[in-house]
Amino acid sequence: MAAVLPGPVPAAAGIGLRFPHHRAVLDERPAVGWMEVHPENYFGGGAAVAALEAVRRDWPVTLHGVGLSLGSAEGLDARHLARLAALAARIEPGLISEHVAWSVAGGNYLTDLLPLPMTEEALDVVCRNVETMQSALGRQVLVENPSSYLQFAHATIPEWEFMAAVAARTGCRVLCDVNNIAVSAHNHGFDADAYLRALPVGVVGEIHVAGHAVRPLGDGRTLRLDDHGSAVSAEVWGLLMTALARFGPVPVLVEWDTRIPPLGVLAAEAARAQVLIEEAGHARAA
Amino acid sequence: MLALRDLQGDFAEALRGGRASPRLAALITPDLARLDVYRNTARTVAIEALRIGFPATEAIVGEEFFALAAAKFWRVHPPREAWLGAWGDELGNFLGRMHAARAVAYLADVARFERALSRAANAADIPALDAASLASVPPEQHPRLRFTPHPSVTLLRLRYPADAIADAVRAGDDAAMAAIDLGSGPVHLLVHRAGGEVVAERIGASAWRFLRVLFAGTPLGEVLAGAPARLDAASMLAAQFARGRLAAAAVKERAPCDA
Numbered sequence: 001m002a003a004v005l006p007g008p009v010p011a012a013a014g015i016g017l018r019f020p021h022h023r024a025v026l027d028e029r030p031a032v033g034w035m036e037v038h039p040e041n042y043f044g045g046g047a048a049v050a051a052l053e054a055v056r057r058d059w060p061v062t063l064h065g066v067g068l069s070l071g072s073a074e075g076l077d078a079r080h081l082a083r084l085a086a087l088a089a090r091i092e093p094g095l096i097s098e099h100v101a102w103s104v105a106g107g108n109y110l111t112d113l114l115p116l117p118m119t120e121e122a123l124d125v126v127c128r129n130v131e132t133m134q135s136a137l138g139r140q141v142l143v144e145n146p147s148s149y150l151q152f153a154h155a156t157i158p159e160w161e162f163m164a165a166v167a168a169r170t171g172c173r174v175l176c177d178v179n180n181i182a183v184s185a186h187n188h189g190f191d192a193d194a195y196l197r198a199l200p201v202g203v204v205g206e207i208h209v210a211g212h213a214v215r216p217l218g219d220g221r222t223l224r225l226d227d228h229g230s231a232v233s234a235e236v237w238g239l240l241m242t243a244l245a246r247f248g249p250v251p252v253l254v255e256w257d258t259r260i261p262p263l264g265v266l267a268a269e270a271a272r273a274q275v276l277i278e279e280a281g282h283a284r285a286a
Numbered sequence: 287m288l289a290l291r292d293l294q295g296d297f298a299e300a301l302r303g304g305r306a307s308p309r310l311a312a313l314i315t316p317d318l319a320r321l322d323v324y325r326n327t328a329r330t331v332a333i334e335a336l337r338i339g340f341p342a343t344e345a346i347v348g349e350e351f352f353a354l355a356a357a358k359f360w361r362v363h364p365p366r367e368a369w370l371g372a373w374g375d376e377l378g379n380f381l382g383r384m385h386a387a388r389a390v391a392y393l394a395d396v397a398r399f400e401r402a403l404s405r406a407a408n409a410a411d412i413p414a415l416d417a418a419s420l421a422s423v424p425p426e427q428h429p430r431l432r433f434t435p436h437p438s439v440t441l442l443r444l445r446y447p448a449d450a451i452a453d454a455v456r457a458g459d460d461a462a463m464a465a466i467d468l469g470s471g472p473v474h475l476l477v478h479r480a481g482g483e484v485v486a487e488r489i490g491a492s493a494w495r496f497l498r499v500l501f502a503g504t505p506l507g508e509v510l511a512g513a514p515a516r517l518d519a520a521s522m523l524a525a526q527f528a529r530g531r532l533a534a535a536a537v538k539e540r541a542p543c544d545a
Contacts, residue, residue, distance in 0.1 A: 016373040043369040045411030045481060067368020073291035080368060105298035111331040112324050114297065117313070121290050150320035152313045154287060225323065264301075 071102030414530030429507025
């Protein structure tokens with residue numbers, strides 16, 4: 001890497017960088033504060049990593065993992081951690097994050113973020129794995145609240161308490177995905193605003209927004225699907241404002257992962273998020 | 287109480303097409319149908335990862351058949367890690383055994399060829415071995431040198447000219463496809479990444495055998511002794527350095543008990 005790289009991730013709006021935009025980002029140079037990537041897409045070498053290094057020369061970058069499987073009872077894959085650490089050494093990301101979910105069982109990767117039962121056992125597992133992750137990387141990480149479509153009858157801990165407990169016990173921070181809260185609140189019938197009020201101020205170091213799909217269940221009800229394939233909804237923009245008012249100005253990410261539109265659409269959503277971040281900053285200063 | 291490890295094992299089994307165990311089903315609320323959402327997403331992501339890695343293979347059999355074969359492959363050979371770029375080594379053999387794919391005899395070879403291309407494209411950025419770095423090895427030890435190929439290197443011996451087929455299919459060039467002689471005999475290929483570009487070269491059968499022995503980590507003395515007289519082994523070896531196809535070399539003694 002170059003000797004001097006852009007500094008830490010600012011309290012500004014960033015976008016998720018996906019392969020279809022590698023070329024466009026370097027050609028169009030969108031006016032966004034930072035870029036996020038999924039490290040698993042850069043675990044090898046070659047053209048993909050070269051493109052990421054080119055982006056890194058001009059923007060702060062975050063590594064947002066989707067496959068480490070912090071919720072796996074069998075512990076973390078040492079090869080995965082080693083690859084993540086090697087990529088972090090090469091890219092020097094401003095932030096590293098992962099999900100409160102699981103995707104590995106019996107040594108097989110299950111290609112989705114799967115739901116955890118919110119139990120004391122699962123809390124112990126997640127905390128142990130977060131500690132392993134932070135120790136392997138030699139730094140504090142952020143963990144993201146999940147979106148989910150089902151729950152487990154033996155769960156004993158409300159999700160917001162689970163998130164706060166992981167942060168309190170491991171010293172990690174929370175990545176508050178307000179779209180995930182909108183999805184899960186609808187699917188499980190809890191209050192999204194109450195969720196935000198239950199997260200301790202000071203532990204939230206980043207916020208995500210994205211679009212979700214709505215699918216009819218056939219009985220007059222609907223299920224929200226966290227597919228990152230449409231524009232951020234008015235409700236989610238509202239939750240972002242509530243979150244920024246509570247947690248203060250922090251980095252905000254706009255994420256698209258399916259039906260990925262032209263780069264300009266992401267940049268426009270990031271510009272809208274940027275205005276809300278700045279308004280929250282002014283409100284605090286006033 | 288179902289332990290988390292057991293819950294995850296049962297969930298994984300149900301996700302990949304099995305039935306949810308009664309002990310898992312009893313815990314899922316509001317109803318078991320919600321598990322289908324995860325099953326569909328997991329399968330879609332897996333199929334999409336294979337589509338990206340095997341575009342010519344997909345074009346030959348069509349989107350629908352490929353998705354079906356990919357979903358079966360996903361159940362039998364699931365990815366062993368979240369780095370999906372490392373997944374798919376067994377797809378060629380899998381398609382070769384798949385009864386429904388028998389009509390396209392060369393399909394498995396095209397998949398093997400495309401997998402080699404992906405491996406080359408995704409291989410770690412490990413610096414190539416510099417011949418000058420061996421200057422410190424005394425000449426009398428040279429016969430005991432064992433080489434490690436660069437991780438981007440794959441040697442293939444395929445019954446069908448899968449390189450030409452893949453090129454024609456991806457280009458949508460029917461005339462080129464029609465001109466390919468499927469009975470022309472096996473092709474010997476060396477695939478690797480050089481200067482950022484993935485290169486697939488046809489090489490001769492004796493050169494292929496020489497490189498296979500060399501890349502297997504056979505001591506150099508044995509490699510040279512086994513090379514056919516008509517092969518310029520010294521030039522072959524020099525070319526591997528020049529093209530950046532070697533990653534490491536070491537003089538390794540056999541353990542005394544192996545002697």
